Amino acid sequence: MGDNNLLTAGMSMTEEQQAMPLRDAVFMSLRKAILTGKIKPGERLTEVKLGKILGTSRTPIREAIRLLEQENLVTIIPGSGARVSRMTVSDLQDVMEVRSALEQLSAGLACERITEEEKAELYEAYNAFVRSTQSEDSIMIADSDVHFHNLILKAAKNQKLGKILDGLADNIYRYRYEFIREDGHYEDLIREHKELYEAVISGNREVAEKSARSHIARQWSYIREHLQEDAGE
Amino acid sequence: MGDNNLLTAGMSMTEEQQAMPLRDAVFMSLRKAILTGKIKPGERLTEVKLGKILGTSRTPIREAIRLLEQENLVTIIPGSGARVSRMTVSDLQDVMEVRSALEQLSAGLACERITEEEKAELYEAYNAFVRSTQSEDSIMIADSDVHFHNLILKAAKNQKLGKILDGLADNIYRYRYEFIREDGHYEDLIREHKELYEAVISGNREVAEKSARSHIARQWSYIREHLQEDAGE
DNA sequence: TAATTTGATATAGTATGCAGTTATAGAAAG
DNA sequence: CTTTCTATAACTGCATACTATATCAAATTA
Structure with missing residues (x-):
């Protein structure tokens, strides 16, 4: 699979994802990727793409993105997608x-x-x-x-x-x-x-x-x- | 339809739900129901039940519940469901x-x-x-x-x-x-x-x-x- | 040439299905 | 009568299928 290069290069699930809801693992993973600049401000977060990278379906990704929005790390434009927030x-x-x-x-x-x-x-x-x-x-x-x-x-x-x-x-x-x-x-x-x-x-x-x-x-x-x-x- | 009695009796979608994502309408609706005490502290929020009442599928309900959790209005127990928060x-x-x-x-x-x-x-x-x-x-x-x-x-x-x-x-x-x-x-x-x-x-x-x-x-x-x-x- | 329309494609929004887990009720044992 | 075990029902978690919408580009018209 071609996904592993991106997975190892960029973000990955945290080590201890056992017994943790997938959405939380995805949330932490994305959060880290944003905070460390692996995903840059203004960059788009597409559900299917992230799902492929992290090896999950869209559902946990969606839920994680919603949480990230609450922390102001991403901005969601209804209908269009979510982007990493650009702080002024x-x-x-x-x-x-x-x-x-x-x-x-x-x-x-x-x-x-x-x-x-x-x-x-x-x-x-x-x-x-x-x-x-x-x-x-x-x-x-x-x-x-x-x-x-x-x-x-x-x-x-x-x-x-x-x-x-x-x-x-x-x-x-x-x-x-x-x-x-x-x-x-x-x-x-x-x-x-x-x-x-x-x-x-x-x-x-x-x-x-x-x-x-x-x-x-x-x-x-x-x-x-x-x-x-x-x-x- | 048997749903309308519950809908009119208890909670309902807000008037202006045009052009608004369903999840937001559901969120506002549930939020109001909780704040006004229509759903009481400790009460369980089940996705299918709420979906029937509000006339949507589980997905928007799920997402609304996640948002409510962020505001501390509901508490989610992973695996088990979500309940209206009981404030001490x-x-x-x-x-x-x-x-x-x-x-x-x-x-x-x-x-x-x-x-x-x-x-x-x-x-x-x-x-x-x-x-x-x-x-x-x-x-x-x-x-x-x-x-x-x-x-x-x-x-x-x-x-x-x-x-x-x-x-x-x-x-x-x-x-x-x-x-x-x-x-x-x-x-x-x-x-x-x-x-x-x-x-x-x-x-x-x-x-x-x-x-x-x-x-x-x-x-x-x-x-x-x-x-x-x-x-x- | 510029503007506007239209159509194709990508993607989010929503619904539903399936599997595994948790709660519940009823039966059996103490 | 109480307690514990078990079978069943109900529910969440995750995946996938379907639908609506937005975006972009090409084409058409002014």
Whole structure:
């Protein structure tokens, strides 16, 4: 079969698709392909084609595409097909404004709800972050940053908030490494994390929220800077 | 046909289903049925049954149910079917916390982005709200309150924010009339609206956010009060 | 030549069939 | 009378078949 080349070259079902509904496996597979840029913005998602690539019928593909639309990763034009969403700067601005508000909420709630156990975890994550900045590997830095914030989100103990923030994160996934300064001056980042960490540990809601806000603001300014360079696409 | 009795008695396709994909019509229809309590929490949604009632095949029903799941109106158990979600107090608390943060954002952004035209609209809406409180009809009061807040949301000019807040509103739809005091003392509500209106008009972001916050807090305390009475369901 | 119509093709929308799984009711055993 | 097992009915998951619609290109007309 000629399908396997595309399958191995591009997307594939995730390893552990046992006992998982096909639609979910397809969803995760497509989501990953979009987030990693394997399927590019503006590209069309045709049901039969994807079905051939992933080895399923149209039905699970359809359902997966509907879910992707909910996360704003694809845009469906009724009657015509689905395309990978093309985010405008204005769209991104919308997302970042909401993220800012919700990351503040996350930090604020965490202040009041974090357990001793979680404090220990957060301490670990904070140190891991500081270590990663020394490596100057922006992938590692970004990942440890995300981990740190996810722990705070977990400590906030608000499932709805978690779901929404996860969805928003997808929207800026492509830019996740770009808010790391290339020149290796991470003082601001470290300071913010330190501030945030200490505020959450000590329950200082006001400071925690302020740190979260400036953290997002910094991210956004870096992303926006990068968008200037692209200037089109 | 025996289907029409159920159709007219319970749910039905919305009037303007012309040129709209069936799945969307079904989605809106089911959504309405759930929000208005025509289908009750815990009740099972079977594809063939709904298909018979609404006069479609299973496919559009399936897709509509998937969308409803995204809005947390139904819960899908893989392999077994879909049921109307049963919200716990904790779930509601999560929703209200997020709503509070986002209504604040909405009010804050509106301060900076409202146009003269929108100011006039908002003025109208504010007056309509005050008038409605004199009527002591809690349905009318709640509706004019929602309208007032929707105008602010529109003035905030953030589509993402609008979408998310709409989704959250569905989660508390059942309780939308319950935050209106029964005893006819609406001073607090009117004062909050006046404060919020004037803050948005004059661009006083801090006051606007504070008003929005206390408005949601009031809503939540009334809803929670009411939940005590039910004490079970 | 430009615009408009028309027809062919591709693709989404919808319906239905089949297989496997889950829920249910009834019988048998305790 | 209760519990457990089993047979059956009902339902979802996935696939496929059919239908409606959109898109694009060629042809026809102004």
